[in-house]
Amino acid sequence: MLKLKKVSKFYYSKGMVATGFTKVSMNLDIGEFVAITGESGSGKSTLLNVISGLDSYEEGEMYINGEETSHYSEKDYEIYRKKYIGNIFQNFNLISSYTVYQNVELVLLINGYKRKEIKEKVLDIIKSVGLTKYKNTKVSKLSGGQKQRVAIARCLAKDTPVIIADEPTGNLDSKSANSIIKLLYEISKDKLVIVVTHNYDQVSDYVTRKITMHDGRVIEDLRIKETEIKEEINVSKYKETSIPNKFRLGIRNTFNIVPKFLLMLAVYLFIVVAISGTYSSFQKGEYETSKEFYSPYFSSENLDKRILLKKTNNSPFSDEDYEKIAKINNIDNILKNDLLYDREISLNNDYAYFYGPVLSVDLFKDTLDEGRMPENDNEVIIVANKNDWVISNMKDEILNGEFSLDEMTNLKDGSSYKVKVVGIKYKERGYNTNIYVTNETVKKINEYINISNNKTTYNYAGRTYESYAYDLTSALRPTDKVNKGEAFISSENTYNCKNSKCIGYDLNITSINKYYKNNLTLKITKEYDKNTINSLTGLNYEEYNGAVFINEEDYASLWKGENYQSSVFIKDDKIVRDTEKELQQIGFDTFYLLDGKTEDGTAQIIRISKVIVLSILIIVLFFISYFVIKLILKSRNIYFSTIRMLGSSRKTAKHLLDIELNTITNIAYILFLSLIILSRTNIVNLKFIKDLSDFLSLKEYIIIYLILFIMSYLTSTRYSSKLFKKSAINTYREEV
Numbered sequence: 130m131l132k133l134k135k136v137s138k139f140y141y142s143k144g145m146v147a148t149g150f151t152k153v154s155m156n157l158d159i160g161e162f163v164a165i166t167g168e169s170g171s172g173k174s175t176l177l178n179v180i181s182g183l184d185s186y187e188e189g190e191m192y193i194n195g196e197e198t199s200h201y202s203e204k205d206y207e208i209y210r211k212k213y214i215g216n217i218f219q220n221f222n223l224i225s226s227y228t229v230y231q232n233v234e235l236v237l238l239i240n241g242y243k244r245k246e247i248k249e250k251v252l253d254i255i256k257s258v259g260l261t262k263y264k265n266t267k268v269s270k271l272s273g274g275q276k277q278r279v280a281i282a283r284c285l286a287k288d289t290p291v292i293i294a295d296e297p298t299g300n301l302d303s304k305s306a307n308s309i310i311k312l313l314y315e316i317s318k319d320k321l322v323i324v325v326t327h328n329y330d331q332v333s334d335y336v337t338r339k340i341t342m343h344d345g346r347v348i349e350d351l352r353i354k355e356t357e358i359k360e361e362i363n364v365s366k367y368k369e370t371s372i373p374n375k376f377r378l379g380i381r382n383t384f385n386i387v388p389k390f391l392l393m394l395a396v397y398l399f400i401v402v403a404i405s406g407t408y409s410s411f412q413k414g415e416y417e418t419s420k421e422f423y424s425p426y427f428s429s430e431n432l433d434k435r436i437l438l439k440k441t442n443n444s445p446f447s448d449e450d451y452e453k454i455a456k457i458n459n460i461d462n463i464l465k466n467d468l469l470y471d472r473e474i475s476l477n478n479d480y481a482y483f484y485g486p487v488l489s490v491d492l493f494k495d496t497l498d499e500g501r502m503p504e505n506d507n508e509v510i511i512v513a514n515k516n517d518w519v520i521s522n523m524k525d526e527i528l529n530g531e532f533s534l535d536e537m538t539n540l541k542d543g544s545s546y547k548v549k550v551v552g553i554k555y556k557e558r559g560y561n562t563n564i565y566v567t568n569e570t571v572k573k574i575n576e577y578i579n580i581s582n583n584k585t586t587y588n589y590a591g592r593t594y595e596s597y598a599y600d601l602t603s604a605l606r607p608t609d610k611v612n613k614g615e616a617f618i619s620s621e622n623t624y625n626c627k628n629s630k631c632i633g634y635d636l637n638i639t640s641i642n643k644y645y646k647n648n649l650t651l652k653i654t655k656e657y658d659k660n661t662i663n664s665l666t667g668l669n670y671e672e673y674n675g676a677v678f679i680n681e682e683d684y685a686s687l688w689k690g691e692n693y694q695s696s697v698f699i700k701d702d703k704i705v706r707d708t709e710k711e712l713q714q715i716g717f718d719t720f721y722l723l724d725g726k727t728e729d730g731t732a733q734i735i736r737i738s739k740v741i742v743l744s745i746l747i748i749v750l751f752f753i754s755y756f757v758i759k760l761i762l763k764s765r766n767i768y769f770s771t772i773r774m775l776g777s778s779r780k781t782a783k784h785l786l787d788i789e790l791n792t793i794t795n796i797a798y799i800l801f802l803s804l805i806i807l808s809r810t811n812i813v814n815l816k817f818i819k820d821l822s823d824f825l826s827l828k829e830y831i832i833i834y835l836i837l838f839i840m841s842y843l844t845s846t847r848y849s850s851k852l853f854k855k856s857a858i859n860t861y862r863e864e865v
């Protein structure tokens with residue numbers, strides 16, 4: 130049945146050739162109980178490993194069942210081991226984290242038995258080696274003799290014609306040793322049992338044949354008893370490991386050793402959080418730069434939420450229009466007159482200069498750090514950067530100090546607009562200073578902005594002048610001293626009129642902006658000079674000579690108090706396009722302010738560095754995880770070499786590892802998702818996880834899962850290929 134013809138085994142290591150054994154020939158048959166003896170180092174184990182198909186040979190021929198084996202590939206040896214060989218080792222070679230039952234069952238699961246067939250068979254075998262009492266005991270808790278019984282039970286379960294036992298009693302006391310030998314003898318009736326021992330006396334009562342080795346050679350081959358020669362051989366019935374069996378084992382291995390499981394779970398959880406955390410912090414950066422948008426025309430506040438509106442037909446907004454707009458779901462609020470909002474104004478005097486948006490004091494919801502809220506119309510409060518030098522060093526001068534609001538002029542006399550700072554609120558960031566003013570002041574500023582946005586000209590006697598509110602000597606000035614429909618001009622500006630007398634001439638005023646053009650015709654009724662200017666207008670000649678005075682109501686009619694442009698703030702900027710469409714349908718032209726942003730390269734740089742950093746991170750994490758997992762799995766080398774000896778193919782072993790790693794990554798991922806759900810629903814307070822999830826969408830969740838999946842797959846591939854590069858026995862040898 131098993132025939133060796135001048136078989137030799139050499140070891141090559143570091144250029145040296147060592148001999149395992151040389152030119153061994155023998156012929157062994159079913160029914161024999163063979164003892165191989167010889168001193169340590171004589172080549173007994175090497176010979177058994179070669180016979181077992183766990184190690185290759187370099188010379189000679191080995192036949193099994195008449196078939197020559199020298200051409201065998203790794204795959205052929207797998208089949209060979211499955212069909213013919215059962216191994217028993219000095220060190221038992223059991224899965225110590227499995228129970229007795231599971232150890233025996235393992236062989237059957239690997240060899241493709243169905244779950245239903247297994248149970249009875251396993252229990253029978255356990256009974257036959259006398260371990261029924263211990264069937265659910267973990268192997269690590271058993272005595273040496275009991276362990277070796279489990280190993281024999283495992284061999285019986287595998288049901289191979291050849292059983293090879295390398296010093297099976299080496300670690301046992303003589304009583305247990307005896308009972309093990311007896312057990313082996315009993316099963317040898319219809320099998321070939323080969324036992325290596327250096328204590329021949331122990332086996333002498335049972336063996337049918339004695340082979341003695343010395344220095345790698347067989348020096349004696351004695352038949353002790355005649356045996357019935359059996360020609361018929363029952364090779365082990367085996368199938369490929371079935372998929373359900375792989376899952377049973379894979380899942381069992383996942384949870385079998387709890388600390389190992391937790392450690393691996395921690396590694397993968399760390400990986401998910403690291404990748405998604407890095408990714409989302411990039412997304413956050415990208416998102417924030419997408420909102421960093423400087424425009425010379427629009428306030429930088431809430432740009433991403435603001436849509437500018439005008440009527441498609443350029444008419445002013447009616448109350449009805451505002452009602453219609455307010456009905457749109459995504460509209461948060463409406464800024465009817467948005468000009469003030471976009472006007473950043475400076476507040477300055479001799480020692481300080483602040484710059485920022487002007488807001489209604491109604492919008493100030495905080496509490497002041499210094500001073501009090503405005504009580505009069507010329508009082509303001511400011512929100513300023515705490516670290517600003519002026520703010521930190523001149524607080525007392527600023528508080529109650531008088532400032533002029535720049536770009537803002539009193540229409541009546543063109544003088545600068547003075548305010549007093551009565552309160553300060555500090556902020557940590559930002560160099561703009563928000564200026565909060567009373568509603569009366571808001572109204573005045575609005576009026577000023579509106580009139581100064583118009584191009585206003587007037588002409589009389591064929592000469593045209595431009596009017597700028599801040600220009601003291603030629604602007605139109607409203608005053609209650611002039612009657613409606615009339616105008617006063619300077620007696621020095623009359624040279625175009627006949628006889629230099631302009632009274633009775635028409636003064637035509639045109640005020641134009643994007644939306645409308647207003648014309649107004651007044652009569653010049655008075656010419657003032659340096660003696661009369663003060664009584665006529667209340668202003669002095671030196672400064673105001675040249676100005677044209679008209680009635681306040683006439684002046685106000687030059688700019689319509691109506692709004693031609695408004696802004697809306699939306700709740701959700703993700704659906705801005707839908708909101709724009711809705712607004713267009715009810716008669717407005719829209720302009721989403723973020724659309725005015727031109728790509729400035731920052732976003733591009735962030736995108737590129739995102740790809741680079743993430744790729745590097747993933748690769749680094751892969752190697753870290755690979756080495757950590759490898760370290761953790763180190764204890765599993767024995768497991769894998771064991772199942773290989775039990776007949777598992779390399780593919781099966783890899784699948785078991787795949788299933789194990791994948792189960793753990795799945796759990797890590799589910800844990801990660803649970804953390805996100807818990808923190809999003811505020812059940813647990815994990816700010817980091819919550820922030821991170823703000824920037825992840827379904828697509829990213831899928832990608833992260835795939836990355837994790839691929840990582841675990843690559844880890845198992847690398848690990849198992851390293852494991853299988855060595856012969857099973859070498860892997861085993863290194864571990865023991």
Ligand code: ADP
Nearest residue numbers: 140147148149168169170171172173174175176
């Ligand atoms: P025994 O089991 O009889 O004690 P072995 O079969 O273990 O002896 O060893 C036989 C010879 O082969 C010894 O000289 C030993 O040093 C050598 N040997 C065994 N395994 C290896 C190996 N993996 N590499 C190199 N030499 C080895």
Ligand code: MG
Nearest residue numbers: 170173174175
């Ligand atoms: Mg040995």
